[in-house]
Amino acid sequence: MxxxxxxxxxxxxxxxxxxxxxxxxxxxxxxxxxxxxxxxxxxxxxxxxxxxxxxxxxxxVASVGGEDVDFFAREFDRSYREVSGYADNALRWKEFKSRALSLDEVIEDVRKP
Amino acid sequence: MMDLKSNRTGVRGAHGQSADVDSQVETKEAEQMEAFMRRIEAGDKIESTDWMPLEYRLLLLRLIHMHGISEIMGAYPEKEWVPKAPTLARKLSLLAKVQDEVGHGQLLLRVAEDLAEPIGGNRDSLMTDVFTGKVKFHNVFHMDAPTWADAGIIGWLVDGAAIITQTALLDGSYAPYTRVLRRVCAEESFHMQHGESIILTLAEGTKTQRQMLQDALNRWWPSLLFFFGPKEISSPVEKMMKYKIRQRTNEELRQKFLNRYVPRIHAVGLTIPDSSLHRDADGLWHYQEPDWEYFSMMVRENVGPKSAERIHLRQAAHEGQAWARQVAL
The missing domain is CATH 3.10.20.520 (Phenylacetic acid degradation B)
Structure with a gap:
């Protein structure tokens, strides 16, 4: 052109x-x-x-990614930041004859009039 | 780049020194290639800015360039039917389809441009390559569509075949292509429904309408089989499979097409113009092979019934609109 x-x-x-x-x-x-x-x-x-x-x-656009995998690397276990890191709560609640609460339940409850 | 060149020609020193640099460059390339193949084998997706071997770039460029131009050339047999469509509703859906095909062409050419840029290609060269025959387009878009039933068969079976070849590329290793393919396939599913709607109306219609549909199927059948490409695994296909650009052979895809469509073609009361067509005990389809040489030559030399006319229309549009592209700058 x-x-x-x-x-x-x-x-x-x-x-x-x-x-x-x-x-x-x-x-x-x-x-x-x-x-x-x-x-x-x-x-x-x-x-x-x-x-x-x-x-x-x-x-x-400034970017990072592609071959630069180190940038996104998880150097150590980060499950303590995740819901899944506390999966044992469900069993433990069971011992107390109760159950673990999920965010979805809370949202649904709060939305209810 | 300049340094590399002067080293290679040995300008900077004795032969021994230059050979050292040469072998260093080669070692680096070999290492990059090895790392690249490790990524491919691990199922990594490649982005346009990642290092890639020239062979990979050229294979993708050839594939995506042809795909993009085929989308654009695919709009031509269909646009011929926009003014002649039997109802306003049909006209609207056909117009939408033509617009989708051109849109797909634009999305695909954008992906091709990013691949072509480092080796000196751009939108203009990608568009004009079709005038000089440097880029080919699918055999089905070289063919005549003389009746409304042809428009229906194109939507039903040509788009049906295209969806099979395109979904086979959805899991390919080049991420920008797979992202565009997702959108393309979603829109093609509308084209498929649109084509089915047309052929169902004709199949439900009068004897004359059903005959028109049968004639159109007879015209398109060999082209549809050719569409998937030769049976033997060509060297580019083999390389594309090595790089995980595609994972299925032409014949595997043709078999999938036959599996899916033969029963449906029979269900609407049509006869496939191939008395030898049958499925063996292993579930494999046997069919009368299309005239490979006739269709190959059509694609290679642009000598199909409508090749020259449509390329001329494309060129006239491209050149006629050059002023508008210029004014916009």
Whole structure:
């Protein structure tokens, strides 16, 4: 393509509902942000519903990943941070003739009028 | 890069020294290759920014480039039916389908661009390669679609075949391609339903409509079998399997297609134009082979019934819209 300016890659993020985070759905080639927004709607929202759309020039994205697996390495057992790390509670509650509580139960209960 | 070159040509010193550097470079490449293959074998997914051997890049580029261009060329036989579709509802769904195919082309070309960039390719070269015959597209899109029943058969069986080949790539090692394939396959499932809706209407219809459907099936059957590619495992397919880009052979996929579709074709009262077609005791389908040379030449030389016309339309559109792409900059 002649001229100094060129089409560039834009990363596209879609938010499906206000309670969802924006999710990366792909990328596209555009001359500027307004074209990127237009093409993003055509490419990614022909069916999917959304409440918000972000387009970001790829050059603006800083990232770590791919072959750099060390960055994401779990150096030691982190189960103490997880619900699953306390799975033995269920058995222990049983001894007391009761049972462990889950977050889902609490949410459901609080939502009930 | 410059350093590497001058070392290799031995500009900087005696032969011994340059050979040292040479072997160092080779050792590094061998190590990278080994690490890469370890990742592939461990089931790792590769991203566009990861190191990859040139062979892997070229195999993917060839595959995804052809896939993307085939999506775009696939819109042509269908768009011919948009103005002639029998009802407004059919017109709307066909338009949606044409738009999906072009959309898939754009998503796939984006993936191809990222692969092509380090070796000097871009959107423009990927698009124009089809005019010069540098990139091929699937045999089915070189064929004529003379009746409305052809539009139905394309949606039902051509898209059905395409879904089989595409779902076989969903677990491939190149992550950006698999992400796009997920979206493509989801939309193809609408195309499949759309095609089934058309052929069901014709199958439920008059004798003339059923005959039209049968004629269309007769026209498309050999092309559909060819679509999956030759029986023998070619060297690119073998390499793609080594790199886990794909994990099934052409014949395995053709068998899956026959398994799925032969009973359904019979169920709607159609006859498959192959009296030798049967399933043996091991569940393997035997069929009259398509004219491999006829279809290979069609794809290779762009000499199918509609190849030249559609490539011309594509070129006219690309060149006719060049001013708009320029103005947008």
């Amino acid at each position: 002649e001229g100094v300016k060129e089409y560039g890659a834009y990363e596209v993020f879609v938010q499906r509902t206000h309670q969802d985070a924006h999710v990366h759905v792909g990328s596209l080639l555009a001359s500027d942000v307004s074209m990127a927004i237009l093409l993003a709607r055509e490419n990614f929202l022909r069916r999917d519903e959304a409440v918000s759309l972000w387009v970001v020039p790829r050059t603006a």
